[in-house]
Amino acid sequence: MAKLLDIHKLSAGYRDAVVIDDLSFGIGQGEAVSLLGRNGVGKSTLLATIMGLTTVSKGCLEFDGKNIANTANYQRNRMGIGYVPQEREIFASLTVEQNMRVAARPGEWNIAAAYKLFPRLEERRNNYGNQLSGGEQQMLSMARALVGNPKLLLLDEPLEGLSPVMMDILLDAVKQLKQSGLTLILVEQHAHLALEVTERVVIMDRGRIVHDGRSDLLLKDDATMHQLLGLAHAHQVENTAENSAENAAGNISASVRKPDLKLAS
Numbered sequence: 001m002a003k004l005l006d007i008h009k010l011s012a013g014y015r016d017a018v019v020i021d022d023l024s025f026g027i028g029q030g031e032a033v034s035l036l037g038r039n040g041v042g043k044s045t046l047l048a049t050i051m052g053l054t055t056v057s058k059g060c061l062e063f064d065g066k067n068i069a070n071t072a073n074y075q076r077n078r079m080g081i082g083y084v085p086q087e088r089e090i091f092a093s094l095t096v097e098q099n100m101r102v103a104a105r106p107g108e109w110n111i112a113a114a115y116k117l118f119p120r121l122e123e124r125r126n127n128y129g130n131q132l133s134g135g136e137q138q139m140l141s142m143a144r145a146l147v148g149n150p151k152l153l154l155l156d157e158p159l160e161g162l163s164p165v166m167m168d169i170l171l172d173a174v175k176q177l178k179q180s181g182l183t184l185i186l187v188e189q190h191a192h193l194a195l196e197v198t199e200r201v202v203i204m205d206r207g208r209i210v211h212d213g214r215s216d217l218l219l220k221d222d223a224t225m226h227q228l229l230g231l232a233h234a235h236q237v238e239n240t241a242e243n244s245a246e247n248a249a250g251n252i253s254a255s256v257r258k259p260d261l262k263l264a265s
């Protein structure tokens with residue numbers, strides 16, 4: 001089956017600085033992929049490159065069967081790539097609803113559907129962008145990308161700086177999106193949480209992909225977690241009684257996770 005996104009021997013970065021180095025990577029329709037790696041290895045740059053926000057020095061980038069290496073950023077968005085940047089980029093002088101209206105395009109994801117996913121946004125529908133908490137801004141950034149009805153959703157550290165309760169809400173939303181069949185790439189420092197909501201994981205190191213496999217297998221692989229992500233005792237933490245009970249109940253609760261689950265720098 002043709003891949004929705006197909007990257008071949010791609011090098012990219014910022015002006016003369018090459019950050020993504022000869023990288024190849026593909027993602028099929030409906031796949032949910034965690035993109036992990038230590039700080040500064042190029043994860044955000046890879047998402048920005050898919051979105052058309054960096055300088056590509058060589059290689060191919062195909063989306064939905066078309067070469068988009070020279071396609072402008074706004075056109076990529078129209079073609080179906082949705083982006084939730086790390087900075088959220090909410091329009092401060094627009095209300096919650098206006099933030100979504102400016103991005104909405106016809107399709108299954110309309111504003112009502114976004115409110116269903118994030119009821120909190122409906123309660124805040126008339127609040128301006130600068131009157132929202134960090135978690136609400138993150139919900140809005142994700143909702144705004146969704147009402148554009150993307151075929152591929154890029155999420156750059158959606159849990160960063162959020163309270164455990166907000167992390168639960170955002171993670172549950174990602175899980176629902178995956179279950180709905182949306183193709184997505186999730187960059188996250190909270191590796192264990194990301195691995196629980198995706199079926200595939202790709203790990204980067206110094207601009208290259210150094211691991212590509214199943215999320216559930218990596219969760220049990222302490223040696224690789226330690227070697228590539230700097231995470232120690234992943235398996236042991238995963239198997240605490242608390243977490244086992246949560247998993248058995250089918251819930252993902254960030255609030256019971258240990259703070260040491262973030263990647264080492």
Ligand SMILES: Nc1ncnc2c1ncn2[C@@H]1O[C@H](COP(=O)(O)OP(=O)(O)OP(=O)(O)O)[C@@H](O)[C@H]1O
Nearest residue numbers: 014017019037038039040041042043044045046189
């Ligand atoms: N706008 C930019 N201009 C120039 N260099 C940049 C820019 N953004 C990132 N870089 C550099 O690119 C490299 C990769 O950064 P990037 O943010 O992609 O890594 P990352 O894996 O997402 O890290 P983190 O997990 O800390 O967000 C770093 O050396 C960084 O300093």
